[in-house]
Amino acid sequence: xxxxxxxxxxxxxxxxxxxxxxxxxxxxxxxxxxxxxxxxxxxxxxxxxxxxxxxxxxxxxxxxxxxxxxxxxxxxxxxxxxxxxxxxxxxxxxxxxxxxxxxxxxxxxxxxxxxxxxxxxxxxxxxxxxxxxxxxxxxxxxxxxxxxxxxxxxxxxxxxxxxxxxxxxxxxxxxxxxxxxxxxxxxxxxxxxxxxxxxxxxxxxxxxxxxxxxxxxxxxxxxxxxxxxxxxxxxxxxxxxxxxxxxxxxxxxxxxxxxxxxxxxxxxxxxxxxxxxxxxxxxxxxxxxxxxxxxxxxxxxxxxxx
Amino acid sequence: xxxxxxxxxxxxxxxxxxxxxxxxxxxxxxxxxxxxxxxxxxxxxxxxxxxxxxxxxxxxxxxxxxxxxxxxxxxxxxxxxxxxxxxxxxxxxxxxxxxxxxxxxxxxxxxxxxxxxxxxxxxxxxxxxxxxxxxxxxxxxxxxxxxxxxxxxxxxxxxxxxxxxxxxxxxxxxxxxxxxxxxxxxxxxxxxxxxxxxxxxxxxxxxxxxxxxxxxxxxxxxxxxxxxxxxxxxxxxxxxxxxxxxxxxxxxxxxxxxxxxxxxxxxxxxxxxxxxxxxxxxxxxxxxxxxxxxxxxxxxxxxxxxxxxxxxxxxxxxxxxxxxxxxxxxxxxxxxxxxxxxxxxxxxxxxxxxxxxxxxxxxxxxxxxxxxxxxxxxxxxxxxxxxxxxxxxxxxxxxxxxxxxxxxxxxxxxxxxxxxxxxxxxxxxxxxxxxxxxxxxxxxxxxxxxxxx
Numbered sequence: 164x165x166x167x168x169x170x171x172x173x174x175x176x177x178x179x180x181x182x183x184x185x186x187x188x189x190x191x192x193x194x195x196x197x198x199x200x201x202x203x204x205x206x207x208x209x210x211x212x213x214x215x216x217x218x219x220x221x222x223x224x225x226x227x228x229x230x231x232x233x234x235x236x237x238x239x240x241x242x243x244x245x246x247x248x249x250x251x252x253x254x255x256x257x258x259x260x261x262x263x264x265x266x267x268x269x270x271x272x273x274x275x276x277x278x279x280x281x282x283x284x285x286x287x288x289x290x291x292x293x294x295x296x297x298x299x300x301x302x303x304x305x306x307x308x309x310x311x312x313x314x315x316x317x318x319x320x321x322x323x324x325x326x327x328x329x330x331x332x333x334x335x336x337x338x339x340x341x342x343x344x345x346x347x348x349x350x351x352x353x354x355x356x357x358x359x360x361x362x363x364x365x366x367x368x369x370x371x372x373x374x375x376x377x378x379x380x381x382x383x384x385x386x387x388x389x390x391x392x393x394x395x396x397x398x399x400x401x402x403x404x405x406x407x408x409x410x411x412x413x414x415x416x417x418x419x420x421x422x423x424x425x426x427x428x429x430x431x432x433x434x435x436x437x438x439x440x441x442x443x444x445x446x447x448x449x450x451x452x453x454x455x456x457x458x459x460x461x462x463x464x465x466x467x468x469x
Numbered sequence: 470x471x472x473x474x475x476x477x478x479x480x481x482x483x484x485x486x487x488x489x490x491x492x493x494x495x496x497x498x499x500x501x502x503x504x505x506x507x508x509x510x511x512x513x514x515x516x517x518x519x520x521x522x523x524x525x526x527x528x529x530x531x532x533x534x535x536x537x538x539x540x541x542x543x544x545x546x547x548x549x550x551x552x553x554x555x556x557x558x559x560x561x562x563x564x565x566x567x568x569x570x571x572x573x574x575x576x577x578x579x580x581x582x583x584x585x586x587x588x589x590x591x592x593x594x595x596x597x598x599x600x601x602x603x604x605x606x607x608x609x610x611x612x613x614x615x616x617x618x619x620x621x622x623x624x625x626x627x628x629x630x631x632x633x634x635x636x637x638x639x640x641x642x643x644x645x646x647x648x649x650x651x652x653x654x655x656x657x658x659x660x661x662x663x664x665x666x667x668x669x670x671x672x673x674x675x676x677x678x679x680x681x682x683x684x685x686x687x688x689x690x691x692x693x694x695x696x697x698x699x700x701x702x703x704x705x706x707x708x709x710x711x712x713x714x715x716x717x718x719x720x721x722x723x724x725x726x727x728x729x730x731x732x733x734x735x736x737x738x739x740x741x742x743x744x745x746x747x748x749x750x751x752x753x754x755x756x757x758x759x760x761x762x763x764x765x766x767x768x769x770x771x772x773x774x775x776x777x778x779x780x781x782x783x784x785x786x787x788x789x790x791x792x793x794x795x796x797x798x799x800x801x802x803x804x805x806x807x808x809x810x811x812x813x814x815x816x817x818x819x820x821x822x823x824x825x826x827x828x829x830x831x832x833x834x835x836x837x838x839x840x841x842x843x844x845x846x847x848x849x850x851x852x853x854x855x856x857x858x859x860x861x862x863x864x865x866x867x868x869x870x871x872x873x874x875x876x877x878x879x880x881x882x883x884x885x886x887x888x889x890x891x892x893x894x895x896x897x898x899x900x901x902x903x904x905x906x907x908x909x910x911x912x913x914x915x916x917x918x919x920x921x922x
Binding site: 177178179180215217219221233236237240241245247249254255256260264265268269312316 | 835
């Protein structure tokens with residue numbers, strides 16, 4: 164298990180007339196893409212702002228990259244990139260100047276800034292727009308520039324609050340690809356949304372927040388990170404009538420069985436090939452075999468039902 | 470170069486804006502030269518025009534730009550991005566303040582050059598005075614914008630330039646009306662307000678100083694405090710912890726500055742009364758300027774109860790400091806004669822009514838609709854002093870009036886007891902509102918923040 168990059172303990176946050184977070188605790192391991200999900204008004208944005216050291220909780224502690232948000236807020240600011248749900252850009256600046264300012268104001272040295280700007284522009288695919296004014300960009304390109312500004316200093320943690328809101332399908336796909344690329348480079352990413360479908364492609368873990376509390380089982384595997392634990396989806400040709408019994412006899416757990424389609428689970432650590440060999444060896448005619456993938460929505464509903 | 474300063478230059482001093490400003494200023498001087506060439510007083514005219522251009526550009530235009538440098542960020546939703554930068558609070562402060570005002574200040578400085586060339590003779594102290602006024606106005610505008618942002622956030626709304634300018638104007642009129650009150654006249658502050666436009670010599674702590682020298686140095690000192698105050702507020706915006714230094718130090722300097730007017734042949738009692746009145750005014754100003762942040766007050770109370778004095782002091786409500794200083798000065802006043810002041814206003818009664826008024830202000834500002842808290846508090850205080858005072862006088866003469874207003878002489882004790890009872894009621898009610906139970910989950914635009922600079 165890798166070291167937690169974000170540690171949240173017993174966080175309570177009050178607005179003047181209401182309590183937004185009621186003792187929230189969870190860990191996020193390094194390299195995780197965490198989907199922070201929950202209905203509107205659940206406290207996701209408040210939690211993100213506390214993790215970003217923009218607001219201080221009434222009680223509890225938050226540590227990001229080993230830094231306490233209340234003891235060293237500026238250290239946390241330097242370690243993270245945060246894109247709020249409603250962000251603004253300096254419309255009169257060119258993309259190059261906007262990225263240059265972002266880099267310089269985030270401690271990138273003057274000498275390293277041009278390279279950092281080029282890299283950030285390339286990562287968000289804005290290299291050909293470096294001399295365009297930010298105000299001239301489309302919604303999707305503005306989103307890319309905003310993300311470019313948040314990653315120009317190579318943060319170890321990226322917090323994205325409803326990043327796909329208002330984007331067209333093409334821009335959403337582009338954003339999804341970008342998040343997958345950043346995750347592949349080792350960045351720990353927390354993405355909040357109440358639209359589960361948009362988190363499906365890239366999130367590896369899920370945390371559900373409801374009414375200011377952690378719901379379900381805390382941080383659980385979900386989305387693209389779910390496959391290893393969710394079992395295997397198997398299709399059979401001419402399945403025997405006692406298929407369930409035969410599968411269970413093989414030591415497999417039958418999660419779902421509908422006609423010739425089944426989802427089976429094996430003991431932790433069992434390789435795909437071992438399970439397939441077991442099935443074929445038992446005389447079952449397997450026409451399709453693949454790791455099962457529990458959708459984020461299924462995970463959400465499962466956790467919500469706890 | 471400071472990235473914040475550079476960004477402001479990119480936006481504010483773009484070649485097009487520089488050309489427009491330059492051409493406009495040159496046209497003004499050219500027009501004045503044309504109109505005054507046959508007048509025989511062109512030197513005097515250019516002296517006045519130079520000062521006018523400086524005031525228009527470096528004071529008014531730059532003052533507005535200084536405030537906008539923060540408010541525009543909030544309005545355009547770039548403020549959080551800035552707060553997440555790695556810049557120090559001081560870099561953010563001077564980068565914004567001097568970057569956003571760079572063009573306006575440069576245009577204004579041409580007025581100083583014109584003044585120096587035209588005035589016969591030019592006064593170096595007047596130049597220093599003008600520069601001090603410009604720095605003071607710019608810093609106060611910047612600080613007011615930061616205060617406005619913090620107040621608005623605590624009240625669940627977005628800061629608007631109109632609201633902040635309106636607040637400054639209303640605050641100015643309220644302070645002016647207080648300055649014209651009998652209490653301030655007796656307390657020795659009213660002459661101080663009157664000396665703003667005074668020429669000739671000023672006697673301060675027994676030292677005679679030319680008025681323009683006194684005001685130049687005084688304004689430079691206060692401009693320095695305004696700049697330091699802006700820096701401390703910026704630290705709070707960046708979630709940095711600050712020891713309570715600038716605000717208490719400013720109060721001490723203010724008390725000494727005000728007391729200096731009444732020192733000398735009149736005696737120390739008058740100085741103490743003047744300093745005490747200044748602290749009372751500062752407490753009222755702080756009570757309205759402080760964000761109405763119940764969470765911060767709860768946190769302060771929790772730390773204070775736990776005995777964590779240094780941590781509590783960092784987030785202590787701003788009015789607490791002038792209140793403590795006023796209390797100390799009240800104690801001192803018992804040991805020194807305050808001449809006619811004490812017979813009209815007992816210092817203890819003034820302090821007790823200040824405690825009551827702070828409770829009333831807290832009661833309204835921590836109400837269910839904090840957006841209307843300031844207005845409600847002003848109306849409540851006006852009713853208590855106006856209607857209550859009249860009712861008390863009609864019903865019970867001077868003794869009745871002492872129930873609603875601070876009194877001295879034989880009614881002082883009655884006035885003190887009455888004020889303390891009212892203060893207790895106001896604070897109990899305010900405490901209930903501050904402790905009011907959390908209801909449902911909601912998410913205002915961003916969280917609260919409150920602490921003295």
